[in-house]
Amino acid sequence: MSQRILVWDIPTRVFHWALVLSFVGAFLTSETERTRDLHLMLGYLMLGLIAFRLVWGLVGSRYARFASFLFSPTETLAYVKSLYQRTPRHYLGHNPAGAWSIFLLLSLGLLACGSGVGLVLESGGELFEEPHETLAYAMLAVVFVHVAGVVVSSLLHHENLVGAMVSGHKSGEADQGIARHFGWLGVIMAIIIASFLMLYQPSGTSTAGIGTSSTHHEED
Ligand code: HEM
Numbered sequence: 001m002s003q004r005i006l007v008w009d010i011p012t013r014v015f016h017w018a019l020v021l022s023f024v025g026a027f028l029t030s031e032t033e034r035t036r037d038l039h040l041m042l043g044y045l046m047l048g049l050i051a052f053r054l055v056w057g058l059v060g061s062r063y064a065r066f067a068s069f070l071f072s073p074t075e076t077l078a079y080v081k082s083l084y085q086r087t088p089r090h091y092l093g094h095n096p097a098g099a100w101s102i103f104l105l106l107s108l109g110l111l112a113c114g115s116g117v118g119l120v121l122e123s124g125g126e127l128f129e130e131p132h133e134t135l136a137y138a139m140l141a142v143v144f145v146h147v148a149g150v151v152v153s154s155l156l157h158h159e160n161l162v163g164a165m166v167s168g169h170k171s172g173e174a175d176q177g178i179a180r181h182f183g184w185l186g187v188i189m190a191i192i193i194a195s196f197l198m199l200y201q202p203s204g205t206s207t208a209g210i211g212t213s214s215t216h217h218e219e220d
């Protein structure tokens with residue numbers, strides 16, 4: 001019998017919404033020199049979050065583990081076909097299409113942050129400027145697809161996926177749920193994130209170097 005079961009542990013949910021915050025924030029602060037320090041802070045936050053998620057994907061709870069959402073191209077195609085036929089196959093964790101977009105988002109996030117760190121390190125050079133911007137916009141495109149996918153599958157499955165990413169719960173068989181919330185880890189994450197945001201000290205040398213190469217953005 002179907003009942004309310006726990007699917008997303010707390011660290012996965014804290015990760016997701018903090019990632020959304022860091023992504024939106026990094027974008028909003030990317031264009032002007034005035035907000036560059038905030039941009040770097042949010043970028044490093046994203047890097048830390050993704051690093052955490054890579055570890056949690058190996059040792060986390062059932063549906064957070066990468067092994068639970070590694071789908072073959074054949075299975076993904078079968079899923080997409082089932083969408084077209086209006087008989088969507090149901091997955092309690094990530095569905096195959098969602099899973100691919102998640103791996104893509106994590107990879108693009110890592111590459112965007114990596115090229116951002118490259119920009120800071122080259123301090124004034126232009127080698128990483130184009131790749132950084134391209135990767136950031138590629139990630140934005142995938143985010144649009146991701147959010148559209150969430151809305152479409154919520155409608156097709158008559159399931160509130162956004163609500164599930166907030167509460168952690170979905171409807172399913174009792175033995176399919178996960179047993180633990182890992183709330184203690186969520187609290188540790190929230191403390192680390194809050195402390196990082198409050199204590200972050202911009203490094204004078206890197207921003208000075210970058211300023212010389214990016215003043216043109218003020219004039220755009
Ligand atoms: C560790 C992470 C990051 C670091 C260190 C970083 C660093 C930088 C720096 C130094 C610039 C100034 C480039 C210049 O104009 O010379 C920049 C620009 C920019 N960043 Fe980041 N960034 C990071 C993460 C991100 C992320 C996650 C996104 C988006 C999701 C992003 C999007 C952008 C965009 C759109 C620009 C403007 C590019 C342009 O107009 O030339 N960055 N970033």
Ligand code: HEM
Binds near residue numbers: 016019064093095162
């Ligand atoms: C803004 C940038 C966003 C990024 C980078 C992003 C990234 C991700 C990632 C990496 C996951 C996998 C979660 C995990 O297993 O750790 C995920 C799942 C999810 N995201 Fe986002 N997300 C974004 C925005 C949003 C927004 C705005 C919404 C709500 C409208 C949303 C709703 C969801 C939902 C419902 C899931 C679970 C999907 C499922 O049930 O398979 N995301 N997202």
